[in-house]
Amino acid sequence: MRRTSRDIRTANRYEILRHVITESPVSRPELARLTGLSQATVATLVTELSELGLLVEAGFEDSEGGRPRALLAVAAGRGALVGVDVAETYVHAELFDLSLTVVARADREVRPGENGPEQVVARIADAVDEVLEGHVGRVLGVGVSLPGQVDREGGVSVYAPNWNWHDVPLRALLAERIDLPLHLDNPLHASTVAELWFGAARGRQDAVVVNLGTGVGAGLALGGGLYRGIGNSAGEWGHTTLVLDGRLCHCGNRGCVETYVGAPGIMLNLRELSPGSPLLHPDDQTATVRALAAAAAEGQPVAVKAVQETARYLGAGIADLVNLLNPEVIVLSSWVTTCLGELLLDETRAAVARHALRHSLAGAEIVLSPVPTDPVCLGAATFALEQALAPAPRRTP
Structure with missing residues (x-):
């Protein structure tokens, strides 16, 4: 699959923010070392993320001479993300601040015989409503992990064998209940990202x-x-x-x-x-x-x-x-x-x-x-974060 310049910029923003979250506080030169990007590219991306309200300066690095280096941290309170772990027997939702610290949790049971798409959508929506209850401020998006094979671009549950689901347009069904950007994937990918960010694969x-x-x-x-x-x-x-x-x-x-x-x-x-x-x-x-x-x-x-x-x-x-x-x-x-x-x-x-x-x-x-929290919720939240970092498409005259 060919990657556009917009895809590359999104990926680079994501990598910068990922390392600020996991290494915070961190300097621009250290981000260049961690990501392999040039210092000029890092400087540009940090400026963009700061303008989006995602990064702030958090003091200065001790220096043995020369100009002290500014340290960067995530602006944890300037937004939130929701990660949802949908399994065959339960729905678990977590609300995260931008440092990916858990702020609220909610659970719903999925009983045998109550796993039709409309029933599962209702439980997801109820859990999301509960974690957002009383939350004030912007929510960048909701990441939802579904069992089985998922078309993440189309928002479709392609095949969930334990529920006998085939080609269920779940994102469209969820959009009728949740008025936020929605991003679907499966628990294998979500838990792996959680381990890469905060766990044993880091x-x-x-x-x-x-x-x-x-x-x-x-x-x-x-x-x-x-x-x-x-x-x-x-x-x-x-x-x-x-x-x-x-x-x-x-x-x-x-x-x-x-x-x-x-x-x-x-x-x-x-x-x-x-x-x-x-x-x-x-x-x-x-x-x-x-x-x-x-x-x-x-x-x-x-x-x-x-x-x-x-x-x-x-x-x-x-x-x-x-x-x-x-x-x-x-x-x-x-x-x-x-x-x-x-x-x-x-x-x-x-x-x-x-x-x-x-x-x-x-x-x-x-x-x-x-990983101290539900790794699937954590990984699902990062998928919402990744999509929120995509630059706005250029308008053609």
């Missing part, structure tokens, strides 16, 4: 962010930036085959990674080990995973075994990513990872070591996400 060139929820996927950061693929659908690792002729997946294939390490797959792992386990909540995957995590933490044998089985499958799948991509870091993220925590991490590391090529794995770390 400063790394090549990283994989493995999302474990109802659905499963792997966000990719290659060469220091988010990798989307030609159709914005890179990362659908959850629908690669792990077991030939294995469990039936919502996508229509059998033996997908997701069917063994996503929340419904973990329930099956537990049921196969102990069909009558009191940890099973047949109609509530969240309650089952939480009960399993609590029991495993207490050392209950069946629970520990279920986590080990899950990690065995997960490790084999991650080993494929290690052998294929040779990343610096693999980050385990999303709510299933948060629930199962260190036990899942330890068992997964051991399983990866059994399956991955030694040289491919030698330089790689496998870690839990350190």
Whole structure:
């Protein structure tokens, strides 16, 4: 895809603001070093961002002689962003100031059988209304992360297998309820950006962010930036085959990674080990995973075994990513990872070591996400921020 000069300027503004947010306060020469842009280009972009009300000067750098260098910081209170994490069982929204600090949160449940487009739109709109209640000032935009494949340019949910959605014009439906700029993408891309900005992928060139929820996927950061693929659908690792002729997946294939390490797959792992386990909540995957995590933490044998089985499958799948991509870091993220925590991490590391090529794995770390807030909301907010930084199109006479 050819990039226009407007695209390049947007990307450069975004990079400058990204580094000011994560390194604040920072000088112009340091921004040139961090971004690889010339000092003249940095000076121009900083002026533009200041005129947009996004940057302010925040004192001066100590100098051993010569003119002190002005330090820059983000103007945190001069705007807000909303990030929305839409998953198969919940909608979580967060309001951020311009330093990407969380100001407000809201949650809505998505119950089985209540996942039609109109129902999901209503829950998103309600959550956004709640986080904006009482907010005074400009809102630059709302970033919405949706499960499955998303056409971010067209604002369409192309395919969400767990809901059986096909080509749903979600941005248009949301625009009827939310009168703000709207930007759609998926959780793989959102969580990867969050890790690049504030998490375990920060400063790394090549990283994989493995999302474990109802659905499963792997966000990719290659060469220091988010990798989307030609159709914005890179990362659908959850629908690669792990077991030939294995469990039936919502996508229509059998033996997908997701069917063994996503929340419904973990329930099956537990049921196969102990069909009558009191940890099973047949109609509530969240309650089952939480009960399993609590029991495993207490050392209950069946629970520990279920986590080990899950990690065995997960490790084999991650080993494929290690052998294929040779990343610096693999980050385990999303709510299933948060629930199962260190036990899942330890068992997964051991399983990866059994399956991955030694040289491919030698330089790689496998870690839990350190992002303190919902990484999908955080990443979704950055997508809204990126679009807000686009220069106004030139008017032709």
